[in-house]
Amino acid sequence: MTEQQGTARPIVEATDVHKWFQRNEVLRGVSLQVQRGEVVVIIGPSGSGKTTFLRCLNHLEKIQSGSILIDGESIGYRTVDGRLKEDNEASIAKIRAEIGMVFQRFNLFPHMTAMQNVMEAPIHVRGVEKDEAEARARDLLAKVGLGHKLESFPAQLSGGQQQRVAIARALAMHPKLMLFDEATSALDPELVGEVLKVMQQLAEEGMTMVVVTHEMGFARNVAHRAVFMDGGVIVEEGPPAEVFEHPQHERTKTFLGMVQH
Amino acid sequence: MHVAGLTVIAAAGSGFDWGEVGKYLFDRDILQGALITVVMAVLSQFTGTLIGLLLYLMRRSNFLPIRWFAELYIWFFRGTPLLVQLELLFLSFSEFHLVRPIRQIDFFPSLGFDRIVLEAVLPALIAFSLNEGAYMAEIVRAGIDSIDVGQMEAAKSLGMTYGLAMRRIILPQAARVIIPPLGNEFNNMLKNISLASVIGLYELLRVAEAYGFTDFKPVEVVITASIWYLAMTTVWGFIQSYMERRLNASNTPIQPPSLMQRMFSGWRPKPVNTTAEAIAEIGQH
Numbered sequence: 417m418t419e420q421q422g423t424a425r426p427i428v429e430a431t432d433v434h435k436w437f438q439r440n441e442v443l444r445g446v447s448l449q450v451q452r453g454e455v456v457v458i459i460g461p462s463g464s465g466k467t468t469f470l471r472c473l474n475h476l477e478k479i480q481s482g483s484i485l486i487d488g489e490s491i492g493y494r495t496v497d498g499r500l501k502e503d504n505e506a507s508i509a510k511i512r513a514e515i516g517m518v519f520q521r522f523n524l525f526p527h528m529t530a531m532q533n534v535m536e537a538p539i540h541v542r543g544v545e546k547d548e549a550e551a552r553a554r555d556l557l558a559k560v561g562l563g564h565k566l567e568s569f570p571a572q573l574s575g576g577q578q579q580r581v582a583i584a585r586a587l588a589m590h591p592k593l594m595l596f597d598e599a600t601s602a603l604d605p606e607l608v609g610e611v612l613k614v615m616q617q618l619a620e621e622g623m624t625m626v627v628v629t630h631e632m633g634f635a636r637n638v639a640h641r642a643v644f645m646d647g648g649v650i651v652e653e654g655p656p657a658e659v660f661e662h663p664q665h666e667r668t669k670t671f672l673g674m675v676q677h
Numbered sequence: 678m679h680v681a682g683l684t685v686i687a688a689a690g691s692g693f694d695w696g697e698v699g700k701y702l703f704d705r706d707i708l709q710g711a712l713i714t715v716v717m718a719v720l721s722q723f724t725g726t727l728i729g730l731l732l733y734l735m736r737r738s739n740f741l742p743i744r745w746f747a748e749l750y751i752w753f754f755r756g757t758p759l760l761v762q763l764e765l766l767f768l769s770f771s772e773f774h775l776v777r778p779i780r781q782i783d784f785f786p787s788l789g790f791d792r793i794v795l796e797a798v799l800p801a802l803i804a805f806s807l808n809e810g811a812y813m814a815e816i817v818r819a820g821i822d823s824i825d826v827g828q829m830e831a832a833k834s835l836g837m838t839y840g841l842a843m844r845r846i847i848l849p850q851a852a853r854v855i856i857p858p859l860g861n862e863f864n865n866m867l868k869n870i871s872l873a874s875v876i877g878l879y880e881l882l883r884v885a886e887a888y889g890f891t892d893f894k895p896v897e898v899v900i901t902a903s904i905w906y907l908a909m910t911t912v913w914g915f916i917q918s919y920m921e922r923r924l925n926a927s928n929t930p931i932q933p934p935s936l937m938q939r940m941f942s943g944w945r946p947k948p949v950n951t952t953a954e955a956i957a958e959i960g961q962h
């Protein structure tokens with residue numbers, strides 16, 4: 417936990433989250449707090465529940481018990497007479513608008529140019545004026561190094577460029593939290609760097625980020641905290657250097673041994 | 678009864694005459710019949726498409742009875758002949774006196790009919806729309822399902838509601854998949870409107886038949902009607918090609934067919950993915 421944040425309200429406060437897919441319990445009581453400005457990486461073997469947990473944070477997945485607060489607000493559920501009840505669509509959408517998400521497979525809108533992708537949500541969700549949205553989209557695309565690709569369609573961009581547009585698209589909503597789910601896993605190796613650079617820059621600017629990744633270099637150098645998940649639980653967590661150099665648990669050692677050769 | 682009548686008249690008719698066809702072709706009543714066919718087809722296709730979208734939404738409702746209703750609806754309208762549906766609608770309208778002749782309209786004076794059978798218009802519109810809705814439901818579903826789920830998730834993660842995401846993100850992409858089979862539906866619709874002649878709607882075929890009976894020129898008038906049907910479907914073919922070309926202008930993998938391909942080679946979309954193929958199948962009912 418970063419000291420300078422003091423006792424301020426955490427941006428993410430997940431408590432004892434349980435999630436089943438049919439009979440399969442995928443999250444078995446996950447609790448995680450993320451402070452404002454903190455960068456947390458989640459690592460762990462395939463199938464350990466990293467993606468699922470991340471998707472629960474913006475309610476793309478339902479949870480069966482536990483609670484998730486985003487900046488103090490419960491996402492997805494209200495407590496009615498002591499029981500969890502799914503919230504209405506508009507309230508969920510409102511909180512989601514504050515959470516940027518970057519997907520492994522980019523999910524850009526293919527019928528829109530880079531500019532239109534970035535302007536879409538500010539205009540149609542927030543009601544921002546077109547001129548203003550356009551100016552911000554231009555700035556953001558320049559910031560991710562795509563000032564020269566404003567009018568390109570996703571199909572005309574490389575994977576790395578598409579992912580950078582996707583990051584700009586999320587940033588256009590002024591999110592207070594950014595979620596990255598293996599943002600570089602679908603990229604050719606030579607394109608990974610350009611995306612990680614943008615993510616690092618964001619981290620340095622103080623963006624609160626939860627990053628699921630297999631990029632151990634990024635985890636080590638950029639994250640404030642590393643969380644190791646296995647079998648639907650958080651096995652251990654701590655400063656990346658600690659977790660990587662002195663893992664406490666067998667499972668962590670095995671996993672790190674595998675990914676670090 | 679119908680066919681028996683035609684046979685009698687055919688027997689009574691004297692030799693075939695192209696000149697007669699030319700005369701009938703631009704007859705005012707025939708033109709009006711053609712116009713009614715087009716108007717009925719456009720209205721029915723429009724309403725049917727909306728019903729198709731509604732059925733799609735009902736099918737994914739959380740409320741089981743609504744899903745059941747949608748399935749039952751589609752089962753019924755795809756499982757019975759359109760002609761039967763027309764008659765059912767028409768009969769229940771007259772059974773319950775839902776529509777009376779509203780007023781006298783001299784729409785077809787030269788034929789001696791001084792009253793268009795208004796009773797037929799509404800039941801026909803409803804029957805065609807309901808029937809079309811059942812087919813469009815499948816086409817809409819195939820179109821929407823062909824869009825990667827990641828699109829809806831990305832839209833939602835940006836704070837869009839389901840409705841907004843549908844309107845801005847999903848439907849514009851699905852349209853590209855929906856429009857070719859929708860075009861085929863409309864082509865069928867133009868021709869199927871003729872079925873309403875049996876409930877007394879004065880569309881193109883019925884008007885032509887009326888001439889056939891009175892003038893003893895059945896072959897000439899039926900050929901005249903055919904020429905008009907061909908004209909309508911051909912013009913629609915041009916419009917369809919144009920629309921598909923525009924939709925596909927930017928960056929799609931689906932190559933729209935030329936008019937010639939469409940007319941002579943039983944065109945289907947080139948398989949971009951299996952969904953596109955599935956839709957082509959649906960379009961062939």
Ligand SMILES: Nc1ncnc2c1ncn2[C@@H]1O[C@H](COP(=O)(O)OP(=O)(O)OP(=O)(O)O)[C@@H](O)[C@H]1O
Pocket residue numbers: 437440442460461462463464465466467468469
């Ligand atoms: N939609 C789903 N329906 C059913 N089971 C699912 C679904 N999504 C994930 N699972 C299951 O949940 C478990 C956790 O999956 P998850 O995708 O969260 O793992 P992960 O840690 O992200 O793995 P990876 O590193 O491979 O991305 C897996 O066993 C997976 O099979």
Ligand SMILES: [Mg+2]
Pocket residue numbers: 466467468598
């Ligand atoms: Mg994953």
